[in-house]
Amino acid sequence: MKIIVLGSGVIGTTSAYYLAKAGHEVTVIDRQPEAGLETSFANAGEVSPGYAAPWAGPGVPMKAVKWLLMQHSPLVVRPALDPQMWRWMFQMLANCNQKSYETNKGRMVRLAEYSRDCLVQLRLDTGIAYDERSQGTLQLFRTQKQLDGAAADTAVLERYQVLYSVLDPKGCEAAEPALANVRGKFVGGLQLPGDETGDCFKFTQRLAKMAEGLGVTFRQGVDIVRLVVNGDRIAGVVTSKGELKADAFVLALGSYSPLLLRQVGIRIPVYPVKGYSITIPIVDAKGAPESTVMDETFKVAITRLGERIRVGGTAEIAGYDLSLRQARRDTLEHSVNDLFPMAGDTSKAEFWCGLRPMTPDGTPVMGPTPFSNLFLNTGHGTLGWTMACGSGRVLADLVSGRQPEIGLEGLFMDRYGRSNKPIFVPQGATVGGQAPVVPSAA
Template identity: 65%
Template sequence: MKVIVLGAGIIGVTSAYQLAKAGHDVTVIDRQKGPALETSFANAGEVSFGYCSPWAASGIPMKALKWLFMEHAPLILRPKVDAAMLCWMAKMLANCTSECYAVNKGRMLRLADYSRVSLAALRKETGIEYDERMQGTLQLFRAQAQLDASAKDVKALAADGIPYEMLDRDGCIRAEPALAHVRDKIVGGLLTPKDETGDCFKFTNALAKRAEQLGVRFSWGTEVKKLDVEGSQVRGVVTNWERLTADAVVVALGSYSPLLLKRYGIKLPVYPVKGYSLTIPIEDASRAPESTIMDETYKIAITRLGDRIRVGGMAEISGYTNDLGEARRRTLEHSVMDLFPGGDAGKATFWSGLRPMTPDGTPVIGPTKIAGLFLNTGHGTLGWTMSSGSARVVADLVSGRKPEIDATDLAISRYV
C-alpha cells in the first residue's frame, strides 16, 4: 500500500518506520526542514512508562485554582474567546473524577508498557544512540501531603504490574546522590525503575535515517493544504507543491491535527498545551541528576542528557502561541537550581513547544469515519514515551492486522 504520514515529529517518524517495516510504500510530509523541529525538539527527555498519568484527576480543579495565584505555578491559564479551548476545558473537567481517572490511567499504562517493549526491540534492531539512560524516574515529594496523595498512583501501578519502589529521604539520595546536598527539602519519592531518559531530537533524527534506508521518502518544507477525499474514502493529500495519491493517510500533526480534520466533519478533541524547557550545560557532575527527577511541587522534570541537564514542564493553556515568557524561565530555573545547582543556568537554552493534549490524557490512535484515514496524535506530554508502541499499533491497523494490545478504546470513536 501507498501510505502518507503527515508530520515528522517523534510520532510521525516512528509511524513511518513501522509502516515501512510492514512492507508499505511510505512518504512523510512536514512543513519544517527536518525531523523533530517542533514539539519533539527539546522536550523534557523523559521516557516515563511508569510515571504515566492523566492530568484530569479528582483534585485537579481545586489545585488549579490555587496554582493560578502561585509565583511558580505548574499551570498557567490565558483564557480567550476560543470555542475549541472552552470545549476542551469542559471535557477535561468532566474527566476529573476518580472513576474516569482509573479508566484513563489504565489505558495510558497499557499503551506505555507496550511502548516500553517496542522501544527496547527497536533499539536492539537499530543500535540507535541518543544519550539514553536506563535508571528510572524518581517522583520527588517535598511535602508529606504529596507523599500521601501518591497512594492512588501506586494502586494503579500495582494493578497493571508496573514495577515501583516507595522511597524515604535516604532512599531518594541513594537513587540520586546529588540530593544529599538538599536532603532537608525532601520527604520521600516514588521510583519507577523501568523508566528511561534520552534526547528525543537525536532519536527521531537517527530513526528517520533508518526509515530512509527502508525506502521512506521525506518531503521537507511542504505544507498540507487539504486531504483528497472522494465520498467516504481518502485518496491522498494536496500540498503546496502537488497532489499525492495514497491508499492510506496517517495524521500525526500533533496540536495541528484538529485544524486539518474539522473540515471533514471529524471533531478531534486535541488542544495545544504549551510546555517549556531549559537545556543547561553541566559544570559540576556531583550536583547534577543521574536520571530523571519529577519535582512534584512544580510538576517539572529534571533529566540528565549526557553532559546536559534538560529541565522541562509547566502547562500553559493559551492557544497556538509559542512566545517565551521570562516568568516561565524563572520557574524552571528555580526548580532545578533548588535541587541540582550543578549547571550554569546563565548558559541555558530556553525553548517552548505545543503539546497535543486530549481531555482524558489518552492519545487518539486508529481509524476514522473516512476509510483509509488514520490518526496517531494527542499524546500530550507523553509522545516520546508512547511513540514506539503507538507506531506499532497504527502500522498494524493500516495493514489490516489486529494489534498486539487492545486498541479499540484508543480510537476517536470513544468520544462519540
C-alpha cells in the same frame, strides 16, 4: 500499499518506520526542513510509562486554583475567545473524578508500557543511540500530603504490574546521590525503575535516517493545505507542492491535527498546551541528576541527557501562541537550582517552548476514522516520546490489517461519543483483545 504520513515529529517518524518495516511504500510530509523540529525538539526527555497519568483527576480543580496563585505556577491559563479552548477545558473538568482517572490512567499505562518494550527492542535491533539512560524516574515529594496522595497511582501501577518503590529521604538520596546536597527539602519519593531517558530530537533524526534506509521518502519543507475527499475515502492531500495520492493516510500532526480534520467534518478534542524547557550544560557531574527527577510541587522534570540537563515543565493554555515568556523560564530555573544547585550553569541555558497535543482524558487518539483509509496517531500530550514506538507499531499493525499486540479499548476516536460519523475499524481488529469489531458503515 502506498501510504502518506502527515507529520515528521517523533510520532510521524516512528509510524513511518514501522509502516516501512511492514513492507509499505511510505512518504512523509512536513512543513519543517527536518524531522523532529517542533514539539519533539526539546521536550523533557523522559520515557516514563510508570509516570503515565492523565492531568484530569480527583482534586485537580482545587489544585489548579492553588497553582494559579503560586509564584512559580505549573499551570497558566490565558483566556481567549476560542470556543475550542473552553470546550476542551470543560471536557477535562468532566474527567476529574476517580472513576475516569483510573480508566484513563489504565489506558495510558497499557500503551506506554508496550511502547517502552518496543523502544528497547528497537534499540537492540538497530543500535540507535540518543543519549539514552535506563535508570528510572524519581517522583520527588516535598510535602507529606504529596507522598500520601501517591497511593492512588501505586494502586494502578500494581494492577498493571509496573515496578515501583516508595522511598524515604535516604532512599531518594541513594537513587539520586546529588539530592544529599539539599537534604530537608523533600520527604520522600516514588521510584519507577522501568522508566528511561533520552534525547527525543536525536532519536527522531536518527530513526528518520534509518527509515530512509528502508525506502521511506521524507518530503520536508512542504506545507499541507487540505485533504481531498471522495465518498468514504481520502483521495489525496493538497500541498504547497501539488496534490499527492496514496492508498492510505496517517495523520500525525500533533496539535495541528484537529485543524486539518475539521475541514473534512471530523472533530477530535485535541488542543495545544504549551510546555517550556531549558537545556543546561553540566558543570559538576556529581551535583547533577543521574536520570530524571520529577519535582512534584512545580510539575517540573529534571533530566540528565549526556553532558546536559534538560528541565521541562509548565502547562500554559494559550492556544497556538509560541512566545517565550521569562516567567516560565524563571520557574524552570528555580526548580533545578533548588534541587541541584551545583549541577549546571543556567545563565547558559537554551530556552524553548512547544505545543503538546492534549486530549481532555489524557489518552491519545489513534487508529481508524469515518474514512476507511485515514488513520490517526495524535493527542499524546506530554507523553509523545514515551508512547511513540508503541503508537507507531500499533498504527502500522492496524493499517496492515494485523491485530496489534495490546488491547485497543479506549484508544479510538469513537470514545468521544456520536459527534462524528461511525468509524471504519479494520477487518479482524479486536478491542481489548476479545470481541471482533465489525467495520462500521459511514
